Structure formats: structure tokens, C-alpha cells
Amino acid sequence: MARLLWTVALLGAFRSAVSKPLGLDKRWEELKVKHEWVDVPKGWVQVGRPPTDYPLKMNIGLKQERFDELLEHLYEVSDPEHHRYGSHLSKEEVDELVAPNSMTVESLEAWLTYHDIDPVSSLARTDAGDWVTVTIPICKVEKMLDAKYGVYKHVDTHETIVRTISYSLPSFLHEHVSVIAPTTYFGTMQAMKSHVLIEELVDDQVSTSETVSTQTDVPDSCLRDITPACLFALYNAVGYKPAATDRNVLGVAGYLDQFANYADLQTFLTANRPEAVGFNFTTEKINGGGDDQSIPGVEANLDIQYTVSLSWPTPNVYFSTGGSPPFIPDDFTPTNTNEPYLDWLKYVSSKPKVPQTITTSYGDDEQTVPRDYAIVVCALFAQLGVRGSSVLFSSGDSGVGGGDCLTNDGRNVTQFQPAFPASCPFVTAVGGTTGIKPETAIFFTGGGFSNYFPRPPYQNDDVADYIDKLDGAYDGLYNAKGRGFPDVAARGDRFRVVISGKTYHVGGTSASSPTVAGLISLLNDYRISHGRPPLGFLNPFLYSKGAAGLVDIVGGTNPGCGTQGFNATAGWDPLTGLGTLDFGKLQSLVLYEDED
Template identity: 60%
Template sequence: MNYNLPNVLHEHVAVVAPTTYFGTMKSMRATSFINTDLPTIESDPFVASLTGPTSLATVPSSCSTTITPACLRALYNTSDYVPAATDKNILGVAGYLDEFANRADLQTFFQRFRTDAVNSSFTTMLVNDGGDDQSDPGVEANLDIQYTTGISFPTVNIYYSTGGSPPFNPDEGTDTNTNEPYLDWLNFILNQTTIPQTFTTSYGDDEQTVPVDYATTVCNLFAQLGARGSSIMFSSGDSGVGSDCVSNDGTNTRKFIPGFPASCPFVTAVGGTIHVNPEVAVSFSGGGFSDYFAQPSYQSSAVSTFLSGLGSTNAGLFNRTGRAYPDVAAQGQGFQVVIGGRVASVGGTSASSPTFAAVISLLNDFRLSQGNSSLGFLNPLIYSTGATGFNDITSGSNPGCNTNGFTAGTGWDPVTGLGTPDFLKLQSLIG
């Protein structure tokens, strides 16, 4: 769609929103999908073994195909941490596009996979005429809230159900407006007196479908949110380096299509992994380089090292000077999720983002319990002194656009970023 303003107003108006949406009603742009070919389990036999210190070596092989909170807590070393600042620390989950988190399904999930959390729940906040239809459980919403609470319990969790639709430029892969109204959500959050110290969002769009003025406004507001002490995670996408690989600027240029808001330099983008002992990159993990936003200084050294090793591979298909993502990664397939009372296996970097955010929420809990401030905007920390707190993922790739995409290797890469979190190492680094 297009919008027009009188010339006299141009220098005074940064972005026009909201706009009217005439697209489909349920075209999801959440970064998740049901794995119909992967197994499901009705309970977690691994939970009983979490009675003492755990390490990567003790994570059972079953976690390679069926992920549960116990798997993730062991894999990322949070099993023995008991939250101590639950009167202050909050974890926020952003939801869009009529995706509703179901409370009955959460209780069933707890009964099967986190029994000590039974009878606890979350708060829903409605933003911009968002809904909360408990008869219509959403795959994405349930995945998000079940795994943020499943890892962070008893931390307070808030689910934000946001309605509306933003400005939109169609491309070959997205011909109707299924983009998310991030600006409406941000305006609401930034107007609150108290806000969560950690946020996760499992939605994303082709960067080129987001008008550059809207993307810039939204990205700058994420910077404000980070400056207020919040750490902001976004899933990096589920199409590798791109599935619809044609520019929408009229030239039909063949190229890798970056995702937004993962491409915003003021959020922490989370890619995906699979398997344990060791973890490897999952093939759909979104990653690449922004066409809108310049490469920030905090990552210039890490990205330069990667590009030097890359040489001429994929030359001309991406913007070498753009903001590079993802920043980090976490498991992204085989998540056991209760939907309408039944367990399904769900995958996508929308599983990775709430997982990583839950680990960060526990780190924020630790900081607050020690009388310190929350971590806030994470990226300058994780690309410097925090880099040693991650498990480097050195194999796997994210093919797309009829190419092999990028390959995970030593150090940062645009498949798994700096790697997956080790809570205990990060805890010692931020203490």
C-alpha cells in the first residue's frame, strides 16, 4: 500500500501509522511451524534426573529430537538457579496477529513438563485492541509462553496481545499485509512506568516489505527501550538467507532478503540450533546482513573476521556493510508444546528466541538480586566481555536462494551468531 501527505508536512512527519488493513485474517508471520514428522512425548522422564549439578555432557540424546524445559535448563546450565528477585524481575512476551496464549494449555504443559510450576500462570495485557480468545489457542503464543515460563519459573511473565496492522510494501513472498504493528506496541510499552527487564518476540518480516521510515522509527524506539534497561530478543527467521530472493524495488534483483526487526542493530537476534553433544546450526536459521541499517561498531571486529574468511563466496548477494545478524542462538526444533490439550512438536527460531530470553531473564534476576541494574541492551556486552559465555557453534549452514547460504564456524557467523548461552559462565561474567 502507499500513503501520501502534502509536501508542507513532509519534514514534520516521520511515519504514518496506523493504516487500514484489508489483507487476510489469519496469515501468520510468526517464525514457527509444527514438525509433523518428529516425535512427541506426553511426559518428560528427564525431569527426575535434575537433582544435582548438570553440564552439557549430561544432556540425554533424547533431547536431540524432543525438547522440553528440562532439556534446555540442562543444556544451558540454568537447572540449579533459583530466581531470587521475583518481586522485581519481569519477562515480557510480545504477540501479534490474533495469536492467543492459552492458560488451560499452560497448566497441562506444566503437569507434563514442569510439575513444580503447576497452578502458576501469566498475565495478559491487551494493546491496541488486541484479543485474548481462550477458545482459540495459538501455536506461536503457546510455544512462547510455555517455554518462557517453563525455564524462568517463578519469574513473572506478561503476554502482550497487540492488534492492528502497519504500513506495508508487498514483495514476491508476501503479497498481503501480514506484518506486525511494532510501533503500536512500542508506543504502549514506552508509556508505561514499569516495564519488563527482558522481552522476546517471535515474529518477523522481509525487511524490504517494511517501509524504511517505519523500520527506522521502530528501530530507534527499540534503542529507547534498551536504554530503559530492557533486553530485547527477536527470532532471526526461518528461511535461512532467504526463500523469496527477489528485490521489490522494481529491478527484480536476485539477492538474499534480510529480515526485520532482526536486522535492527538495537535488538538481539536469535538464530537456531539442533541436536546436542554437540549442537549444530539448524538449516532454517535466519541470518544475513541488513540493507537498511549500517553495521554497528560493537560487532565490526567479529563480522570483519567472518567476512575475511568468507572471501568471494556469495559475492553480490548481500550488503557486506550492513548490520549483521543473528547475534546468538538457541535450540530451534522438536519443542514439545501443548496446543488445545494435545502435545505437538514445534520448530522455528520462534522457539529459539523465548528460550534465549528466558536465560537472559534469569541473568537479570541474578543482577537485581545482587542490588545491581538489569542488563539492558545486550549486544555491546555479548560482543565484548560476554563473548566467552557462549558455546560456539562451528558446523551447519543456512541455505536459501538456491545457494548454500552461510556456514557456521569458529567465532561469530550469520547462522548462529556468537553461539548458545552458558548461564553459569555468563553469570560469572556479569557478577
């Protein structure tokens, strides 16, 4: 019953409505606001207007006819107590569920035709038809959306993008169109910063930790210097040898012209996993993404060096997504000013097979992401989960919130700031820890409660218990009914990373997420090698049978917004979730004798 009520509440945002036939007397110019900001989002200032014939690539997300059925499938195939556990859907089955109904398609095409856009020759469509892409002059976009686009510059990063602070659609289209991009989502490119902290230069490039093959305990050196050997020891994964490397894949999502470097990986492996030297990852370029080996990215190298070294010899793929070149007001050439994040999701969802494990270390304050955009992106993660992919996100590095923590809805009141996509209920959010024997929550670990998404049933009891322990503390600063995050945690500081041949210490939940991804990839390998399907969407398992394979973290706080933040305590907490992974225990929990 709890799951049913939550699904009904969530579908208030996701479900497509039943439309009345489109009459000939509809007034196409009767527009209704789809989304608008009270003011220009914080950190951005308008510096000009784009040329009137600037070509804008417009992505139109259509309401999905049977998304409620997809959610039912997702929870059934992800619940270890359900007889369908692990029976993930194919791409074709997902496409059928997310396809828009005929009235939605007809209504969109009629609107485009009214604006002299040929729905046959001008449009690119996804296989399911739930996304339509068309490139048209921005002057026409402004008329269609009753919008006024500007060139906006970020005061800190100095990047420039083309956005509007408001857009509208004909009233009848609201029940057919979920979102149009790019419009009001400003949190892209450098503003969509990765959660990574470069701490200091390490003088030597040779690991001081013991080798993986002989590691039986966590040495004190791991307090100051994290290597793959430390992580294997910390999380009880020493000695596991993957056996399903012909079927299992680990994916890393990269943005912002962050390129993973092949030579740096070899230098890293030589020092930290010598038996893996010579092994490398592959790069898939998306939407103009690059692979410039002359400019290694800190985030990209951190991710790849740890996913590869932990999962070796499992194939690793680095997704290099474009979409971040600056807009130059007097440049009339087509410059991609679209959301690279959305481009990545559309690309991966279109693949016949998806990686069994995916890690991403990027995100924004939830309130900076338009609600309609966040809902659509979150739905795309559900599609990956129901196809058998475990999607992991870092929870952020600002505690309960960075900056002044003021709301951007015109009230300007102080409120904790959850991070998105970590707040999406269909991803597994990863917080950060520090220390050994025991680990504690690291002070910057992001965590809290979503203001967009209700608390999902899989975590209802655990989160409710924590809120009871708060006993009224911070009431009004967070949404007690929202999805709580993170779900799990891992070490988040002093990771050795090779960048341009030199070794640095790097930290952040950007390190935590690929660490957990490496371990989950090994668990997926274990299941696949035993003839079982991959774990897929992890959270229903983690909050039930999997909890016995997690180590509770009970110390630390995550200050922010002028407060001490939440505290780590027994049970789930919004700093470290359910705790860190014990690979050995999880191995014994992920195989079920009653599975088909």
C-alpha cells in the same frame, strides 16, 4: 571513533533537522513523495476501494529533537567498560530526549488546521509528543497525503487490509514527520507471520527427559525431544533459583489473534516442570487485543510455556495486541487496519516501567518494510534498551531468504533477504540450532546483513572477520557493510508444546528466542538480586565481556535464494551469531566489582 562515525551515519536517517520559520506564503499543496512502491508488494492484489467515509486511524511519527543524545546514553549504559554501565534512563528522561521541537509541533498543527482538523480536540498524543493519532475519513486522508487507498488481499493468507502504494507530504513537513501509518507498510497481520513450524504430534504427554533437579548432563533423548530440562542442561542453567521475583518481569509480545492458554500451561508444567504447577502468567490487552481461551495459539503457547518454565517463578506477562480483523469493503463500522506492531511498541514505551526481558517471534523480509517505517520502529527499540530492557527477536526461518529472493525496487535482481526487526541494531537477534554434543546451526535459521542499517561498532571486528573468511563468496548478494545478524542462538527444533490439551513437536527460531529470553531473565534476576540493575541492551556486553560465556557453533549452513547460504564457522557467523549461552559462565561475567 568507530562508534562516532557509525552514529553519525545512522543519524542521517534518525536526526531531526533544524527548521526555518513557517512563512505565510507556504503553498500547502506543493507535495513531495514520502514513500512509494514501484509496484504493489509481492503477494498482495487490489480487490477494491474502501468507502469514502471509512474512518482511518492515522498515526503520525514526529522527528525527535535529541535522538542522537539518546543513542549516546544507550551505548554508555550498555557498555560494561563504561562507568555509567547499567545507569538506565527513566521514562521521563527518555520522553524529554524524544520530544519533537516546537517548530515541528507548530508545523504539524498548521498543516492539520489547514485541513480543518482541530489540533486541540481531535488529536491523541503520547506523553513525549513524538506520536500523534487522529481518526478521520479516508477521503480526507487521501487529499492530505495525495494517496489513493485500496483494499488489498494477500494471495496466500486471504487477509484483507487498507493500504496505499504511495503517499506524499508538503515539502517542508518532510523534515518534521518521520512516518505516517497506515500507508505503505503491507507486512502486517497474517503476512507478518510468526516463525513457527509444527512438526508432528507426540503420542504421549509425559516428558521422557530427567527431572530438572537431578539433570547433570544432556541425555540422548534431547536429540528428539526438547523439554525445559533439556534446555537447562544444554545451557548450563540447572538448579538456579530466582530470587528477585518481586522486581523482575519477562514479557512476551503476541499478535494475530494468538492467545496463550492458561489450562495448556498447567498441563505442560505438570509434565515438564511439576514444581511450577499452579503458577500462571498475566495477559495485557492492547488496542483491542483478545484473550479467547477457547482457541489456543501455537506461537503463543510455545512462547509462554517455555518462558514460564525456564524463568519460574519470575512473573511473565503476555501482551495480546489487536489490529488484525479483516476489512470488509461494505462494512462502515470502524475497523482497525493499523499496524499492530507499532501499537505494541507505543503501548510498552508508555508504561512507567518496562519488562527487563522481552521476546518476540514475528518479522518480515526487510525489503517489504518501508525504510522510514523500519527506522522509526528501530528507534523505539533503542528507547526500550536505554530504559533497561533486553529485547530479543527470532531471526527467521528462511535461511538467507525464501521465495525467489528478487528485489522489489524495480531491478528484480536476486539478493539475499534479511529479516526485520532482527536486522535492527538495537535488538538481540536469535538464530536456531539443532542436535547436542555438539549443536550445529539448523538449516532454516535466518541470518545475514541488513540493507537498511549500517554495521554497528559493537560487532565491527567480529563481522569483518567473517566477511574476510568468505573471500568474495556471494559478493553482490548481500550488503557487506550492513548490520550482521543473528547475535546469539539456541535450539530451534522438536520442542514439546501443549495445544488444546494435546502435545506436539514445534520448531523454528520462534522456539529459540523465548529460550534465550528465559535464560536472560534468569541473568537479570541474578543481577537484580545482587543489587545491580538489569542487563538492558545486550549486544555491547555480548560482543565484549559476554563473549567468554558463549559456546561457539561451528557447523551447518542456511540455504536459500538458490544457494547453499552462509556457513557456521569459528567466531561470529550469520547463522548462530556468537553462539549459544552458557548460563553458568555468564553468571560469573555479569557482576562487576567496579560497578557503582
